[in-house]
Amino acid sequence: MKKTIHIISLGLACVAVAGCASKSDIYMVQDDVRQLREQSQQSGGESAEMYAEMQRLRDEVASLQGTIEEMRYQMKQQDEAARQRLMQGETAATDSTRLETLYMPDQATTGLQPASAEQLQPPVVSPGTDAVQNVAEPEAALPKLSDQSRFTSGRAAFERYDYPAARKELEILLADYPQSPLADDAQYYIAETYFNEKWFEKAILEYQLVIEKYPEGNQRPAAYFKQGLAFEEIGDSTNARVRFRELVQLYPESNEASVAAERLP
Numbered sequence: 036m037k038k039t040i041h042i043i044s045l046g047l048a049c050v051a052v053a054g055c056a057s058k059s060d061i062y063m064v065q066d067d068v069r070q071l072r073e074q075s076q077q078s079g080g081e082s083a084e085m086y087a088e089m090q091r092l093r094d095e096v097a098s099l100q101g102t103i104e105e106m107r108y109q110m111k112q113q114d115e116a117a118r119q120r121l122m123q124g125e126t127a128a129t130d131s132t133r134l135e136t137l138y139m140p141d142q143a144t145t146g147l148q149p150a151s152a153e154q155l156q157p158p159v160v161s162p163g164t165d166a167v168q169n170v171a172e173p174e175a176a177l178p179k180l181s182d183q184s185r186f187t188s189g190r191a192a193f194e195r196y197d198y199p200a201a202r203k204e205l206e207i208l209l210a211d212y213p214q215s216p217l218a219d220d221a222q223y224y225i226a227e228t229y230f231n232e233k234w235f236e237k238a239i240l241e242y243q244l245v246i247e248k249y250p251e252g253n254q255r256p257a258a259y260f261k262q263g264l265a266f267e268e269i270g271d272s273t274n275a276r277v278r279f280r281e282l283v284q285l286y287p288e289s290n291e292a293s294v295a296a297e298r299l300p
């Protein structure tokens with residue numbers, strides 16, 4: 036089964052390198068993902084890690100489709116911009132020639148001498164004069180917020196149900212302070228935002244990050260439990276039971292384990 040996942044990932048990589056893909060290529064990858072899940076279910080149920088891997092493949096397919104469309108759009112815009120610049124350049128050159136022909140006086144008939152380079156220079160303002168100096172003051176850089184400030188702001192947004200704002204603050208915390216003791220809490224609440232928005236597939240992936248990246252974190256039991264609930268919400272009782280059973284085995288003294296044990300047959 037892992038071999039099948041490697042083949043699918045290789046196919047995605049080839050399509051990305053080529054820079055383009057037909058709809059049949061995308062459908063082929065999607066069919067492979069569905070076939071993988073069916074094979075896993077026939078063999079006694081897929082593991083949570085296998086399910087997370089398939090979700091990542093689906094995200095890559097969606098991302099690839101968006102990237103292809105974006106590249107096509109950008110290429111079209113660049114071609115249009117180049118054509119406009121070419122037309123503007125030709126027009127400007129023609130207008131400049133016409134202006135010189137119409138308005139430049141003939142030195143032979145007027146007796147006027149062309150201005151020298153020195154005459155065309157702007158006047159020099161001496162120090163101490165009343166001339167206004169239009170020099171823009173450089174803007175002061177905003178101070179970088181601490182990890183605690185980011186977490187507090189993200190939690191506040193979470194409590195008022197502003198989940199996009201909460202994710203933004205917590206993702207900045209993870210980017211600026213990846214080794215922060217609050218990192219596992221930030222990742223857990225990112226997963227919680229998706230769970231509360233009922234995007235359970237995405238929540239499963241985010242809970243999996245808590246489990247994999249922070250093995251010593253205090254949110255790991257809760258991540259196991261909430262991931263099991265998310266599996267139940269999408270009708271995958273097999274993986275839900277797998278997660279509840281692992282929770283009871285790894286953290287038997289936790290509050291989540293006692294609740295999970297009641298959900299096991």
